[in-house]
Amino acid sequence: xxxxxLRPLCNCPTVFQHPPLKRIRLxxxxxxxxxxxxxxxxxxxxxxxxxxxxxxxxxxDALEVWRKMTVSPKGQKQPQTDPNPRSAxxxxxxxxxxxxxxxxxxxxxxxxxxxxxxxxTLELHLHGSPALMSLMLQLLPTLSKRFRMAEPxxxxxxxxxxxxxxxxxxxxxxxxxxxDTEAQRKLAARQASGQMRQAYDSMRATAxxxxxxxxxxxxxxxDEGISEGVFxxxxxxxxxxxDQISKYxxxxxxxxxxxTGIHLAIVGPPNSGKSTTLNWxxxxxxxxxxxxxxxxxxxxxxxxxxHGFPILVxxxxxxxxxxxxxxxxxxxxxxxKADVADIKLCIFSLEQLFPDSASRSQLEPxxxxxxxxxxxxxxxxxxxxxDSFLPTKEHLEAISKNLSRAGKNWIGKGKEREFWPxxxxxxxxxxxxxxxxxxxxxxRYDLSDDLEETPIVTHERHRRHLEECRxxxxxxxxxxxxxxxxxxxxxxxxxxxxxxxxxxxDVEEVLGEIFAGFCIGK
Numbered sequence: 001x002x003x004x005x006l007r008p009l010c011n012c013p014t015v016f017q018h019p020p021l022k023r024i025r026l027x028x029x030x031x032x033x034x035x036x037x038x039x040x041x042x043x044x045x046x047x048x049x050x051x052x053x054x055x056x057x058x059x060x061d062a063l064e065v066w067r068k069m070t071v072s073p074k075g076q077k078q079p080q081t082d083p084n085p086r087s088a089x090x091x092x093x094x095x096x097x098x099x100x101x102x103x104x105x106x107x108x109x110x111x112x113x114x115x116x117x118x119x120x121t122l123e124l125h126l127h128g129s130p131a132l133m134s135l136m137l138q139l140l141p142t143l144s145k146r147f148r149m150a151e152p153x154x155x156x157x158x159x160x161x162x163x164x165x166x167x168x169x170x171x172x173x174x175x176x177x178x179x180d181t182e183a184q185r186k187l188a189a190r191q192a193s194g195q196m197r198q199a200y201d202s203m204r205a206t207a208x209x210x211x212x213x214x215x216x217x218x219x220x221x222x223d224e225g226i227s228e229g230v231f232x233x234x235x236x237x238x239x240x241x242x243d244q245i246s247k248y249x250x251x252x253x254x255x256x257x258x259x260t261g262i263h264l265a266i267v268g269p270p271n272s273g274k275s276t277t278l279n280w281x282x283x284x285x286x287x288x289x290x291x292x293x294x295x296x297x298x299x300x301x302x303x304x305x306x307h308g309f310p311i312l313v314x315x316x317x318x319x320x321x322x323x324x325x326x327x328x329x330x331x332x333x334x335x336x337k338a339d340v341a342d343i344k345l346c347i348f349s350l351e352q353l354f355p356d357s358a359s360r361s362q363l364e365p366x367x368x369x370x371x372x373x374x375x376x377x378x379x380x381x382x383x384x385x386x387d388s389f390l391p392t393k394e395h396l397e398a399i400s401k402n403l404s405r406a407g408k409n410w411i412g413k414g415k416e417r418e419f420w421p422x423x424x425x426x427x428x429x430x431x432x433x434x435x436x437x438x439x440x441x442x443x444r445y446d447l448s449d450d451l452e453e454t455p456i457v458t459h460e461r462h463r464r465h466l467e468e469c470r471x472x473x474x475x476x477x478x479x480x481x482x483x484x485x486x487x488x489x490x491x492x493x494x495x496x497x498x499x500x501x502x503x504x505x506d507v508e509e510v511l512g513e514i515f516a517g518f519c520i521g522k
Contacts, residue, residue, distance in 0.1 A: 038147070039144065040057070041058075041137070042055075042149060052126070054123055054124070055133065056123050058150075059120065060119065060146075061147065071092050085110065091106075093136075102132065103129075105125050105126040106124075108122070109122055118162030124136070156174075160503065169192055169196075172189070172191030176189055180305060183310065186447050195454060203498055204502075206241045207238075207495045214488040217484050235477065245470050246470065254455040255454075255456065259458050262441065264341060264343045265344050266315050267371065268346050268349075269319055269348070271318065271349060272318070273424045274315050276424045277384075278313060299334065301313065301314045316330075320370065342378065343378050346380065346381050346382065350395075350421075353366060354389065363398035367403075377411065380411045380437065383399075385424075399419065412436070465498065468493070473490070476490040
């Protein structure tokens with residue numbers, strides 16, 4: 001293996017210093033220096049009218065736009081020199097053939113070494129006319145055959161291939177653009193800033209260190225006498241890394257939920273006030289409300305920004321035994337939606353729980369089995385229609401005891417406020433309920449100022465590769481010192497899995513760790 005190639009180094013008096021290693025990125029391509037890459041351009045602004053819009057051009061011919069389509073604001077004189085880098089310069093934008101003045105705006109130039117794409121980049125900050133942008137996009141290809149419209153995400157793709165960003169930062173930028181709520185913005189901003197990249201790079205470095213120890217045993221252990229305790233060191237590193245990855249994976253999918261939205265399903269018996277509650281949350285008539293049981297036959301969904309949290313609310317059909325085929329389908333869909341919900345809001349009508357004066361005195365609530373079956377530790381319980389029946393402390397205790405006898409746990413159980421008595425119709429108690437819902441969302445999904453507590457698994461592919469890595473680490477820990485070759489391969493798989501998350505695969509780093517950690521001549 002490596003022993004024969006390294007034999008001439010065995011008499012070196014000091015640790016051999018391996019030269020810097022090239023970082024190979026997944027998906028990157030190398031091009032011959034003779035090949036002229038295209039110069040791409042696109043609007044960097046959203047569609048529609050705005051005060052300012054940005055036209056971005058990146059490539060070797062980007063300065064052709066400066067030379068042929070801009071002039072001094074005082075006249076028609078074309079520029080004789082290139083623009084000062086990273087300086088805002090006021091210019092008139094002109095038609096490259098007719099010299100007609102099209103607009104006046106600000107030009108920014110970023111040379112190759114300071115450009116995100118690692119190519120000369122020019123930005124034109126123009127007035128926000130859709131007609132002007134359309135004309136500019138038509139004129140740029142007339143400057144050179146190498147000009148073409150950028151493909152979706154191509155500027156960011158160039159930044160990734162140039163090593164300016166890794167895949168987690170790329171995803172963070174995309175998520176930041178798509179963020180609708182404060183929680184989504186905060187999570188995406190932290191990811192785009194490289195916080196997740198640091199965490200993944202640190203884990204990958206630990207895996208490489210463990211692999212380097214095992215590879216050293218394979219290649220030099222027999223002759224150099226370095227086997228004692230080295231395999232145990234590798235096991236310690238791998239065990240610590242495995243536990244760290246398990247912690248990230250067992251986070252309740254916080255990062256993924258914040259990014260895509262918190263699924264909240266409104267469930268309960270018919271006529272309990274589910275659709276009215278949905279309308280109150282949406283602050284509009286999003287669902288039909290009638291006194292007829294079974295009005296809601298299908299799932300009604302809408303997205304909300306609830307105090308900075310992204311919530312996907314689903315109003316579902318009332319749960320009851322029925323022979324109506326259409327209603328039965330709606331109930332099946334309600335149960336399926338509740339099954340995948342992150343939080344369930346179970347709404348009971350107090351009139352239905354205690355339907356007559358006799359039962360109210362007996363304090364025995366009537367809870368439908370279908371609804372009872374859905375209640376779990378992710379369920380908030382709302383007691384509606386206090387305008388018709390105001391429950392006493394004894395009524396609330398009876399409901400709690402009934403649920404506890406059924407082996408149920410729910411949000412708030414055992415606390416001073418286990419339920420939220422409200423009248424959605426009259427609007428009473430809703431302020432307190434909103435505060436309780438907000439408190440629960442903060443407890444589950446709020447991002448603290450402590451960056452170490454930020455979830456790093458924000459996409460399904462992160463989770464998949466981490467699970468693959470953990471499987472490889474577990475396979476390594478199942479092997480002993482007599483299976484060094486197989487053990488090294490398992491760690492190699494783990495390193496590759498981690499590298500796929502950030503888009504970096506450095507196969508030669510293992511050799512770098514070996515040379516830096518051991519003196520071959522001793």
